[in-house]
Amino acid sequence: MKHSERPREVRIDHLTSAEIAEAIAGGARTAILPLGAIEQHGPHLPLSVDSDHADALALRIAERLGAALVLPTVRVGYSPHHLGFSGTLSVRASTLEAICMDYCSSVAAHGFTRVVLFSGHIGNYPIMRDFEPRLAAALAPALQVIVYRDSAAVLDAWRKSAQSVAGLGSHVGGHADVAETSVMLVLHPERVRSDQAAVGYLGTVDEEFLHRAFVDGIDAVSPNGVLGDPTGSSKAIGNAALDAVTDLIVEYATAQGA
Numbered sequence: 001m002k003h004s005e006r007p008r009e010v011r012i013d014h015l016t017s018a019e020i021a022e023a024i025a026g027g028a029r030t031a032i033l034p035l036g037a038i039e040q041h042g043p044h045l046p047l048s049v050d051s052d053h054a055d056a057l058a059l060r061i062a063e064r065l066g067a068a069l070v071l072p073t074v075r076v077g078y079s080p081h082h083l084g085f086s087g088t089l090s091v092r093a094s095t096l097e098a099i100c101m102d103y104c105s106s107v108a109a110h111g112f113t114r115v116v117l118f119s120g121h122i123g124n125y126p127i128m129r130d131f132e133p134r135l136a137a138a139l140a141p142a143l144q145v146i147v148y149r150d151s152a153a154v155l156d157a158w159r160k161s162a163q164s165v166a167g168l169g170s171h172v173g174g175h176a177d178v179a180e181t182s183v184m185l186v187l188h189p190e191r192v193r194s195d196q197a198a199v200g201y202l203g204t205v206d207e208e209f210l211h212r213a214f215v216d217g218i219d220a221v222s223p224n225g226v227l228g229d230p231t232g233s234s235k236a237i238g239n240a241a242l243d244a245v246t247d248l249i250v251e252y253a254t255a256q257g258a
């Protein structure tokens with residue numbers, strides 16, 4: 001589809017049904033399915049961070065892939081390890097899988113031939129890796145399901161972005177840190193309580209640590225809910241991180257045929 005024919009608005013919930021049908025007929029056969037979370041993000045960020053982040057990545061991914069429309073972000077994710085903090089919402093793994101299955105089944109009936117799933121919330125990734133084969137098998141051959149799975153690469157991209165822009169790679173801990181705070185300074189600066197920002201857990205975030213955080217809860221490993229350090233956050237880091245993660249997902253999806 002030529003650029004001039006592509007609708008400027010790519011979010012399906014902002015389009016009319018006729019506009020969506022026309023876009024699909026014109027070649028927009030890829031649907032982007034962003035997953036998020038509504039979970040605590042330390043004393044300085046609202047619970048919407050991962051969903052807001054997913055919203056923004058989805059638009060960038062759709063723009064880069066072209067011929068793609070964006071489904072509404074699944075705003076509540078798998079966050080049992082954050083339930084020790086007021087307001088956090090969590091759905092069961094089976095619920096998240098069922099929601100993704102139902103979203104995909106819905107769009108398969110309308111002519112989309114491919115769905116690209118990714119998450120703005122690192123904690124959804126183990127669930128996505130687990131359900132990917134079941135989703136793919138259930139929706140084939142009408143719909144190809146491409147699940148971006150590499151959460152370690154996302155964390156690495158955040159570290160490299162903070163390091164290259166400001167020498168702050170060590171402030172990335174993966175949660176409400178310099179990367180996520182910087183992304184929010186780009187997307188919704190009015191929602192960042194910068195005066196409340198405080199350092200969190202600064203130790204190694206390896207498999208053993210993550211296991212402990214999942215079993216005992218984030219509050220057991222970081223009383224203020226932050227992993228890393230938000231100090232030094234900036235729009236420049238946020239833009240670099242958004243670009244780097246967009247690149248990762250676009251490259252993976254393209255390699256899978258999108």
Ligand SMILES: [Zn+2]
Binds near residue numbers: 041050120121175
């Ligand atoms: Zn987050």
